[in-house]
Amino acid sequence: MGRIAIIGLGLIGGSVGLALKRAEPKNTTVVGYDDNREVMARARRAGVVDETEPSLERAVREATMVVVATPIAAVRRVLRDIGPHLQDKCIVTDTASTKGDVMRWAKQELPERVYFVGGHPMAGREKAGLQEAEAELFDERPYCIVPSVDAVGGAVNAVVGLVQALGAKPFFLDADEHDAYVAAISHVPLISSVALFNLARHSNAWPELANISGPAFKDLTRLASGEPELGHDIFITNRENVLHWLRRYMAELQRLSELIESQDEEESLFRTLAEAQIEREQFLENPPERVDARLKMEMPTASDAFMSMMTGALWQEHAKRAQDMIVERTRIGVESEAARRRRLMEDEDD
Amino acid sequence: MGRIAIIGLGLIGGSVGLALKRAEPKNTTVVGYDDNREVMARARRAGVVDETEPSLERAVREATMVVVATPIAAVRRVLRDIGPHLQDKCIVTDTASTKGDVMRWAKQELPERVYFVGGHPMAGREKAGLQEAEAELFDERPYCIVPSVDAVGGAVNAVVGLVQALGAKPFFLDADEHDAYVAAISHVPLISSVALFNLARHSNAWPELANISGPAFKDLTRLASGEPELGHDIFITNRENVLHWLRRYMAELQRLSELIESQDEEESLFRTLAEAQIEREQFLENPPERVDARLKMEMPTASDAFMSMMTGALWQEHAKRAQDMIVERTRIGVESEAARRRRLMEDEDD
Numbered sequence: 001m002g003r004i005a006i007i008g009l010g011l012i013g014g015s016v017g018l019a020l021k022r023a024e025p026k027n028t029t030v031v032g033y034d035d036n037r038e039v040m041a042r043a044r045r046a047g048v049v050d051e052t053e054p055s056l057e058r059a060v061r062e063a064t065m066v067v068v069a070t071p072i073a074a075v076r077r078v079l080r081d082i083g084p085h086l087q088d089k090c091i092v093t094d095t096a097s098t099k100g101d102v103m104r105w106a107k108q109e110l111p112e113r114v115y116f117v118g119g120h121p122m123a124g125r126e127k128a129g130l131q132e133a134e135a136e137l138f139d140e141r142p143y144c145i146v147p148s149v150d151a152v153g154g155a156v157n158a159v160v161g162l163v164q165a166l167g168a169k170p171f172f173l174d175a176d177e178h179d180a181y182v183a184a185i186s187h188v189p190l191i192s193s194v195a196l197f198n199l200a201r202h203s204n205a206w207p208e209l210a211n212i213s214g215p216a217f218k219d220l221t222r223l224a225s226g227e228p229e230l231g232h233d234i235f236i237t238n239r240e241n242v243l244h245w246l247r248r249y250m251a252e253l254q255r256l257s258e259l260i261e262s263q264d265e266e267e268s269l270f271r272t273l274a275e276a277q278i279e280r281e282q283f284l285e286n287p288p289e290r291v292d293a294r295l296k297m298e299m300p301t302a303s304d305a306f307m308s309m310m311t312g313a314l315w316q317e318h319a320k321r322a323q324d325m326i327v328e329r330t331r332i333g334v335e336s337e338a339a340r341r342r343r344l345m346e347d348e349d350d
Numbered sequence: 351m352g353r354i355a356i357i358g359l360g361l362i363g364g365s366v367g368l369a370l371k372r373a374e375p376k377n378t379t380v381v382g383y384d385d386n387r388e389v390m391a392r393a394r395r396a397g398v399v400d401e402t403e404p405s406l407e408r409a410v411r412e413a414t415m416v417v418v419a420t421p422i423a424a425v426r427r428v429l430r431d432i433g434p435h436l437q438d439k440c441i442v443t444d445t446a447s448t449k450g451d452v453m454r455w456a457k458q459e460l461p462e463r464v465y466f467v468g469g470h471p472m473a474g475r476e477k478a479g480l481q482e483a484e485a486e487l488f489d490e491r492p493y494c495i496v497p498s499v500d501a502v503g504g505a506v507n508a509v510v511g512l513v514q515a516l517g518a519k520p521f522f523l524d525a526d527e528h529d530a531y532v533a534a535i536s537h538v539p540l541i542s543s544v545a546l547f548n549l550a551r552h553s554n555a556w557p558e559l560a561n562i563s564g565p566a567f568k569d570l571t572r573l574a575s576g577e578p579e580l581g582h583d584i585f586i587t588n589r590e591n592v593l594h595w596l597r598r599y600m601a602e603l604q605r606l607s608e609l610i611e612s613q614d615e616e617e618s619l620f621r622t623l624a625e626a627q628i629e630r631e632q633f634l635e636n637p638p639e640r641v642d643a644r645l646k647m648e649m650p651t652a653s654d655a656f657m658s659m660m661t662g663a664l665w666q667e668h669a670k671r672a673q674d675m676i677v678e679r680t681r682i683g684v685e686s687e688a689a690r691r692r693r694l695m696e697d698e699d700d
Contacts, residue, residue: 073672122564195602214472228623252545273578288557322423
């Protein structure tokens with residue numbers, strides 16, 4: 001095969017090295033480079049890469065493929081710095097979490113005699129650094145592939161080969177689609193996690209909240225422990241999509257809030273929760289097949305009717321059991337209690 | 351000790367049985383009751399309880415302690431039904447996720463000759479049912495104890511003994527505090543999880559979103575798989591607190607949204623993410639000690655200054671690496687791109 005250069009030996013770059021080593025590619029040398037010399041020395045000692053080189057130029061100049069696995073903010077500079085030293089027809093790929101800016105940087109900074117194919121393994125983790133790297137990181141994970149318009153088929157196939165060697169599942173899409181989709185399933189979850197953590201952390205009741213918090217709080221705030229550098233770069237390179245999906249998220253929260261607030265919507269509230277449960281279980285057991293965008297259609301009426309029947313039956317059962325609570329509950333009792341609770345919370349509102 | 355009756359043999363009631371069995375209490379019989387006879391038979395066969403009884407009345411009439419572990423909506427009826435059959439000085443406790451209504455129901459439905467001490471183990475799981483029960487469920491988990499005003503010390507101590515036998519850590523608070531706190535660290539996370547799932551599930555791009563989603567999406571939407579019955583009952587018995595904290599959550603999301611939107615706030619955005627990371631790591635490694643509410647004070651200025659210094663240094667380092675991205679990024683390029691992305695998203699806004 002040749003010589004693969006990995007630029008940036010953190011969690012992702014290090015895991016690429018380990019996964020390639022596990023795949024035992026024939027006649028291939030993996031060379032690593034990192035700005036941090038100590039990290040490079042550790043990577044070499046631990047066998048994450050076969051060799052390291054003291055400069056970017058030397059790391060890439062004989063490479064048949066270059067994998068840029070630096071923080072997003074460093075990608076442009078790396079592309080600019082390696083451009084003049086790349087062989088003709090060298091295949092360059094990256095692992096950044098957003099693709100629109102990266103594809104533009106590649107077009108601006110790389111010479112036309114090389115091929116760029118964007119990549120993004122859906123396999124993050126909140127801890128960064130070489131010490132977190134592992135050969136299994138990409139196993140069975142989706143790996144987005146975003147070819148540049150002028151990348152030849154051979155270059156794209158080579159990146160597919162890399163992705164398969166890493167144990168991941170290639171998933172083709174264009175940069176706009178990619179950035180819109182990851183905003184919904186990755187970047188808004190990050191914001192939601194930070195906001196949930198801040199909500200509790202910045203309350204005067206934090207010592208109590210921290211002490212009684214269970215696994216739900218820990219799991220849902222997990223992403224708040226992510227590297228601030230990664231989050232920052234994601235938000236500024238995917239601003240419009242993130243804001244779009246964040247507005248939709250807040251609208252959905254508002255809708256749920258209104259269902260909870262209205263004493264006449266208890267059945268709708270129950271149905272909403274029951275639908276989410278049923279649909280998430282379906283997603284886990286039997287994820288939807290990807291369909292061509294032009295063939296997409298709304299969920300058919302038959303399916304709506306089925307869901308309505310399912311949740312209706314569940315509600316009947318619950319309402320029968322819950323009759324006392326729902327029917328006998330007095331509005332007056334609840335409201336005077338609410339006033340007391342508001343008093344308890346007043347110091348929070350400052 | 352005597353005879354402990356567990357009413358409701360689902361995840362929580364079943365786990366109470368198994369954890370008690372593991373604790374091997376001397377001279378104690380654990381009797382179980384469930385509305386579902388088939389569940390009762392399985393609990394007896396699996397040794398979750400020593401005995402079962404064919405009626406609520408028989409299950410509780412010789413009990414020294416009764417643990418009500420039914421869905422919240424059934425608690426009131428159970429308290430009403432068992433009241434007349436309880437021995438004098440019987441200790442009644444429960445495991446419901448909200449405490450205000452439960453404490454009122456206990457006062458209304460139980461005779462004065464018995465003692466009620468509310469309880470809430472902070473150890474849920476999205477899967478319910480006896481088959482999910484395990485002896486270790488409560489190990490090292492906080493267990494909220496909410497004594498009724500007229501519960502004698504002996505009754506409270508007996509419940510502390512139960513909690514310790516289950517392997518959990520007792521945590522005293524009153525019903526108002528409890529319901530306010532769990533709204534923040536448990537009920538708002540549930541809503542956030544359902545909203546995140548719906549955001550993706552109800553998009554036309556769902557097949558793509560489902561296929562590229564990684565562990566972040568799965569973890570953060572986990573609570574959407576919870577029992578709709580539990581969520582529903584939580585929201586209607588803790589409405590005011592949930593709405594209060596949900597408003598605060600949406601305000602924090604709005605604040606983060608503004609930081610992301612403003613091109614002049616990139617450093618603040620970075621600092622916000624860096625603070626959340628540092629503070630969450632502190633929380634995991636060294637959770638704050640609970641302090642008396644009257645002694646609570648704002649975070650001291652010295653600590654603010656320290657955080658500012660920490661995040662400032664991180665930002666300098668990042669900004670140096672990210673210079674190209676941050677300085678050379680042209681507003682014009684970003685905005686025309688944004689227009690294209692909006693087109694891509696238009697069908698989402700219906």
